[in-house]
Amino acid sequence: MDWEAFLLSAELGLGTVVGLTPLALWLGRVLAYRSFRGKGVAEALVALPLLLPPTVVGFYLLLAFGRDSPLGAAFEAVTGRLLAFSFEGLLLASILVNIPFAVQPAQRAFESIEPSVREAGAVSGLSPWQVFLRIELPLAWPGLVTGIVLAFAHTIGEFGVVLMVGGSIPGETRTVAIAIYDRVQAFDDRGAGIMAATLLALSVLALAVTNTLARRIGRRHG
Amino acid sequence: MGEAALAVRLRQEGPIPLDLAFTLAPGEVAALFGPSGAGKTTVLRAIAGLFRAKAGRIAAGEAVWFCSESDTFLPPHRRAVGLVFQDYALFPHMTALGNVAAALGHRPTARRRAEALALLAAVGLEGLADRRPAELSGGQRQRVAIARALARDPAVLLLDEPFAALDRAVRLSLYAEVERLRARLACPILLVTHDFDEVARLADRVLVLEAGRIVAEGDVGAVAARTDIAVIAAAAEPGTVLDATVAEHLPERGLTRLDTPAGPLLCPVLDAAIGARLRVRIPARDVILADRLPEGLSVHNALRGTVASLAPGAPGTVAVSVAVGPVMLAAQVTQDAVERLGLSPGSPVVALVKSVAVTRPAR
Numbered sequence: 001m002d003w004e005a006f007l008l009s010a011e012l013g014l015g016t017v018v019g020l021t022p023l024a025l026w027l028g029r030v031l032a033y034r035s036f037r038g039k040g041v042a043e044a045l046v047a048l049p050l051l052l053p054p055t056v057v058g059f060y061l062l063l064a065f066g067r068d069s070p071l072g073a074a075f076e077a078v079t080g081r082l083l084a085f086s087f088e089g090l091l092l093a094s095i096l097v098n099i100p101f102a103v104q105p106a107q108r109a110f111e112s113i114e115p116s117v118r119e120a121g122a123v124s125g126l127s128p129w130q131v132f133l134r135i136e137l138p139l140a141w142p143g144l145v146t147g148i149v150l151a152f153a154h155t156i157g158e159f160g161v162v163l164m165v166g167g168s169i170p171g172e173t174r175t176v177a178i179a180i181y182d183r184v185q186a187f188d189d190r191g192a193g194i195m196a197a198t199l200l201a202l203s204v205l206a207l208a209v210t211n212t213l214a215r216r217i218g219r220r221h222g
Numbered sequence: 223m224g225e226a227a228l229a230v231r232l233r234q235e236g237p238i239p240l241d242l243a244f245t246l247a248p249g250e251v252a253a254l255f256g257p258s259g260a261g262k263t264t265v266l267r268a269i270a271g272l273f274r275a276k277a278g279r280i281a282a283g284e285a286v287w288f289c290s291e292s293d294t295f296l297p298p299h300r301r302a303v304g305l306v307f308q309d310y311a312l313f314p315h316m317t318a319l320g321n322v323a324a325a326l327g328h329r330p331t332a333r334r335r336a337e338a339l340a341l342l343a344a345v346g347l348e349g350l351a352d353r354r355p356a357e358l359s360g361g362q363r364q365r366v367a368i369a370r371a372l373a374r375d376p377a378v379l380l381l382d383e384p385f386a387a388l389d390r391a392v393r394l395s396l397y398a399e400v401e402r403l404r405a406r407l408a409c410p411i412l413l414v415t416h417d418f419d420e421v422a423r424l425a426d427r428v429l430v431l432e433a434g435r436i437v438a439e440g441d442v443g444a445v446a447a448r449t450d451i452a453v454i455a456a457a458a459e460p461g462t463v464l465d466a467t468v469a470e471h472l473p474e475r476g477l478t479r480l481d482t483p484a485g486p487l488l489c490p491v492l493d494a495a496i497g498a499r500l501r502v503r504i505p506a507r508d509v510i511l512a513d514r515l516p517e518g519l520s521v522h523n524a525l526r527g528t529v530a531s532l533a534p535g536a537p538g539t540v541a542v543s544v545a546v547g548p549v550m551l552a553a554q555v556t557q558d559a560v561e562r563l564g565l566s567p568g569s570p571v572v573a574l575v576k577s578v579a580v581t582r583p584a585r
Binding site for chain 1: 272297298327328
């Protein structure tokens with residue numbers, strides 16, 4: 001059992017969730033309530049990581065994180081390190097790749113609130129900020145949590161993007177999914193098996209949580 | 223009537239055309255009546271601040287909520303307005319108490335609970351404060367919505383087809399509730415409806431809206447007689463329509479005499495030439511039946527006839543057809559009156575006609 005890889009995956013998952021939650025709240029809400037030119041394009045861009053092969057996403061991110069790109073150069077100028085093959089680069093890639101998993105459930109959750117209920121909040125004297133905190137968040141949170149759980153679980157299991165952007169540097173970019181692959185390559189079936197079973201259990205747990213929350217939404221609206 | 227509690231003027235070409243102005247007096251119940259798509263709900267939303275019209279002005283007493291000239295637009299949460307939505311729009315995650323307390327943000331925190339409970343009691347929901355909307359019946363949800371709307375101490379209470387989704391029995395009890403409310407409310411109530419029965423029951427005044435314009439305005443009786451307006455004609459109650467000829471004008475009495483198949487009828491002076499052919503309508507509820515010709519009445523028209531048939535009308539009333547010459551005159555009287563007068567087919571009666579409405583020139 002590669003605890004270092006496990007811990008790294010957990011850190012990556014938590015970091016992704018922490019970075020993604022405000023983005024999902026904001027973007028999901030904008031896509032749910034605003035109408036603007038190019039909304040269809042924005043929604044397609046949000047969904048893009050779902051459709052692209054992870055190696056393709058990883059390839060473009062690797063280019064963007066490289067020493068020759070403005071982003072990679074800026075990161076190196078500030079930290080003195082390369083963004084590609086670093087934990088920070090991996091985290092950034094992970095946030096970008098997980099956007100659809102967090103944003104889409106958030107958007108659906110905000111959309112499921114009756115427009116008149118939000119309007120009733122305003123007519124009852126609640127400011128837009130109070131409507132968000134007291135009406136929208138409590139009604140949308142099962143969807144938000146669903147998205148966050150999915151993003152976390154997906155981060156733990158991501159392979160292609162991590163391999164492309166991060167390589168397999170122990171303690172820096174070798175996540176548990178990569179570690180399993182390395183074990184199999186090294187004919188250590190037992191080590192791979194333990195880690196694989198742990199990931200399986202985690203995924204089942206994530207699905208159980210999201211399903212329970214989905215039922216909660218159904219009950220309240222039914 | 224006193225000064226206006228709410229003054230509304232709205233004007234825009236589209237997407238929903240509006241061109242109207244009206245004021246509401248304190249304590250008044252006014253109905254916005256009209257076909258769907260006339261803009262009734264849009265007017266309500268504009269008053270609440272949920273919709274911004276292209277041009278116009280909305281003021282509640284001194285407070286200007288919207289003025290296109292000075293580019294003023296207060297958002298809904300800064301207008302003292304109570305709105306009861308068509309679907310009630312209760313906050314599903316809050317109890318009845320929570321729903322009402324949420325609208326008490328302008329009151330000290332310590333007093334909100336007691337005030338919310340008092341408001342719930344005022345709409346007859348004692349003991350249901352801890353229920354969530356999903357655990358309440360349609361009528362109960364509506365009462366919560368009313369309590370929540372009142373919690374803001376509104377300058378105007380807006381009701382958007384509030385009874386549409388309820389069955390008749392619940393509706394009747396809520397009508398009584400609204401009657402009680404208006405007795406203790408200082409603010410005007412503006413009710414949007416497409417049910418003329420509701421208008422007749424609840425409203426002091428009707429504004430008839432068609433394609434964003436007020437095409438008729440006045441007390442319920444006067445507007446009900448405006449059968450030249452399609453939506454009123456379709457909604458109005460039973461009556462008799464007669465072809466009439468203008469026989470003579472009596473300017474010194476301010477009257478015009480019409481010749482009809484039922485006999486001569488006097489009505490307030492008409493702007494029509496002698497000999498002009500008209501169509502008039504006599505609402506059934508404006509026909510009074512007597513067993514002999516009474517004296518000392520304000521009513522001008524007394525027509526002798528015989529009862530042709532009796533049929534049950536609205537609850538407690540009887541629809542009586544009276545043969546007056548070749549005409550069948552519809553009258554609506556109470557069950558009690560039928561018994562007191564001993565009315566049965568063949569009884570001779572005098573029909574006293576209170577109002578004669580000219581609908582349109584006869585073709």
